Amino acid sequence: MIISSEIERRYKLSSNEFKKNYVEQGKPVIISGVIQNWDSLDKWSLKYLKQLSPSLNLYAKRFSDKGIEICSLTMEKYIELIENYEADSHNNPPPPYCHDLPLFSLIPSLIADVQPFPLDYLPKWYWYKWWRYCQFFIGASNSLTPLHFDCLLTNNIFFQLVGRKQFTILLPEDAKYCYRQGWRWFLVNPENPDFNKYPEYKNAKPIKFIVNPGDILYMPPGTLHHVRSFDMSISFNIDWHTPKSSLNGLAAIAKGMPIQNSYYNLLLAMGLVLKVPPQIIFKFYKSYLNYVS
Ligand SMILES: O=C(O)CCC(=O)C(=O)O
Numbered sequence: 071m072i073i074s075s076e077i078e079r080r081y082k083l084s085s086n087e088f089k090k091n092y093v094e095q096g097k098p099v100i101i102s103g104v105i106q107n108w109d110s111l112d113k114w115s116l117k118y119l120k121q122l123s124p125s126l127n128l129y130a131k132r133f134s135d136k137g138i139e140i141c142s143l144t145m146e147k148y149i150e151l152i153e154n155y156e157a158d159s160h161n162n163p164p165p166p167y168c169h170d171l172p173l174f175s176l177i178p179s180l181i182a183d184v185q186p187f188p189l190d191y192l193p194k195w196y197w198y199k200w201w202r203y204c205q206f207f208i209g210a211s212n213s214l215t216p217l218h219f220d221c222l223l224t225n226n227i228f229f230q231l232v233g234r235k236q237f238t239i240l241l242p243e244d245a246k247y248c249y250r251q252g253w254r255w256f257l258v259n260p261e262n263p264d265f266n267k268y269p270e271y272k273n274a275k276p277i278k279f280i281v282n283p284g285d286i287l288y289m290p291p292g293t294l295h296h297v298r299s300f301d302m303s304i305s306f307n308i309d310w311h312t313p314k315s316s317l318n319g320l321a322a323i324a325k326g327m328p329i330q331n332s333y334y335n336l337l338l339a340m341g342l343v344l345k346v347p348p349q350i351i352f353k354f355y356k357s358y359l360n361y362v363s
């Protein structure tokens with residue numbers, strides 16, 4: 071359990087130590103010095119993505135009190151929206167946020183820009199075509215992802231490539247102070263908490279920090295996170311289970327996890343616990359990567 075409200079930062083963390091001291095302990099960490107030679111750190115930009123695939127169709131989300139609104143537009147159009155917003159003095163709300171995009175599957179040439187990939191941090195089961203499990207976040211400065219946890223109760227390794235983001239995270243035991251709505255979203259706004267409306271939040275221990283280009287962030291299953299982009303940003307994550315977290319994910323059906331999520335957890339448990347090969351499981355799992363929640 072974290073008592074201080076700081077996250078640990080580790081330089082070139084070995085995979086053994088990562089597993090023993092962070093994954094097994096359910097402890098978040100920022101790792102630097104592992105991806106500093108990736109070509110993507112210099113190469114990736116809005117212009118680069120536009121040039122690679124101008125007509126690619128994207129989905130972008132707008133989060134509001136009323137829920138999540140989704141729109142569809144081409145890469146070219148989306149990047150134009152971001153560029154116009156960044157050129158303007160930020161008086162208007164930011165453009166919608168491109169969230170959970172399986173970009174390595176859509177533009178496979180990008181995989182060469184994230185080498186060497188630290189596969190050692192992941193269970194071997196994910197090594198076969200690992201990039202299929204990655205999801206991208208591309209957006210303007212000020213883009214926001216409201217407070218939530220990842221819906222399958224997976225571990226999350228998050229790679230920051232372009233721009234900075236501010237994370238506010240809370241460990242799973244603090245979820246009870248954050249006023250849950252549905253399965254995975256929370257009503258408290260950690261940037262400006264309304265203690266009259268949400269008095270229990272006073273008991274929570276939010277941890278606030280910035281991730282910079284070249285940082286890797288690890289969040290254990292069930293970590294609540296609220297993410298604000300400081301700059302135009304490109305990031306991606308990989309959500310993954312250990313055998314143990316896949317079983318915990320399955321057991322969460324008793325705590326209200328939607329049945330559709332449990333289906334994906336069942337597939338992952340079949341892979342990780344029963345050792346069904348990823349080549350077979352992925353056929354059924356891939357709809358999760360286009361699943362809008
Ligand atoms: O970067 C963001 O805006 C959201 C990231 C996130 O929610 C995740 O990696 O699960």
Ligand SMILES: [Fe+2]
Nearest residue numbers: 218219220295
């Ligand atoms: Fe998330």
